[in-house]
Amino acid sequence: MKISEKKWVIPELSENSEINIKQGFHPVLGNNKLEGDYENNFYPNDTLLTSNKNMMLLTGPNMSGKSTYMKQVALITILGRMGAPVPASYAKIGVIDRIFTRIGAADDLAGGRSTFMVEMTEAAKILHKSTKKSLVIMDEIGRGTSTSDGLALAIAIATEINKVNQSLCLFATHYFEITELSKQLKGVENFHISTKERDDQIVFLYELKKGPASKSFGLKVAKLAGIPNSVLNYANSIKLPTNHEILVETEQEISKNILEQNKGMEIINEIVNIDPNVCSPKLALDLIFKWKKSLDS
Structure with a gap:
């Protein structure tokens, strides 16, 4: 879709707990002309969150667009509930009492809190305050500690939001083990931001698709960032396969x-x-x- 073909529409409002967006795009990013082929390769994405399908698990490499997509949904939701036009071909927005976000990584020097403590404090607030009518955005929860503890916390938090709070939730993660939740919990669906490998390079397509991502492409992203080949080669030689077993109780x-x-x-x-x-x-x-x-x- 070319930028010139994008439309803004007046959304439908409902009293249900739902967010239904067709061909949505970021209201700011979608109206800026960026470098490269962005002008002719803009991918609008759909979103469907309901009381029966209340959690979208997002996987994909860094820079693939997970955070941008989640912010896009939050902005469209705010605009829609205001009664303003939204950047999409169609949108139906239900009653949303609050929007909770856990995005980014930063410590709190003045408050004496580490990055992980900030992350857990925000997560705790979400777990205590969010309701069935809330929109919750969780971006890579658990990354501030060890892999085993982070994975366990991410699984437990996602399960709590799904089963207890029952909020509408976008949950982005690099822990591929969490994608098994779709087999264990009702209302959980896997999605990924598609990418391709071309000539040993990673190409970001920014297109939301059903199913979990195939792999993380972490070393490929590091290469794009300019990490020396000597470091990348050594990292590749010592990279260990993940053997974490998901511990989700039925x-x-x-x-x-x-x-x-x-x-x-x-x-x-x-x-x-x-x-x-x-x-x-x-x-x-x-x-x-x-x-x-x-x-x-």
Whole structure:
């Protein structure tokens, strides 16, 4: 789509929890003529968030356009609820009580907070305050700490937003393991910003497509930024495959774990209340068989 072909329309407003945008584009970026082939290769993107499909998981390499796309959706939502024209061919915007964002990475020197502490504080506010009618934008949550802790936190936060808060959510991440959430949780769909490799170079297409990204292209982006080849070659030689297993519990697994914990507590309480001075060998053996039977059932 050429810039000259883009349109602004008056959106439909509804009382439901939904955001439906067809051929949307960034209201600022889409009206600036940039260098390169941007003029003739502008990709408008669709967005559909409803109470039944409330989370879009976005994957793709750095610079592919994930953050820009999410900001685009937020700006169109604000304009739409104002009653102003929006940059799209069609838009239907439901009631949105608040827009929460967790984007960027910066510390708080005056407040004595590290980058990760700022990130977690903002995430905590979102988890405590967002509702079914909120729009939540989470950009690479968990990146300020170790990979294992960051992945675990990202999975837990995404699950909480989906199941408890039930907010409309755009969730961008580099943790490909999180894409498994679409198989575990209702309302979660995978999307990626498409890219191509050409002559050992990465080409950003800025086009939103269904499904998870195939890989991160981190070294390719580093090459674009001017990292020396010696560093890139060494990084490639020591790069390790990811072996993280996603630990997402289904409803049945959660119920099973709670039941097992309850059984364990009952047995512990019985042990605490036993007086070993009056417990005969036969009674002790009977109790052991009883506890084993309870745990095996």
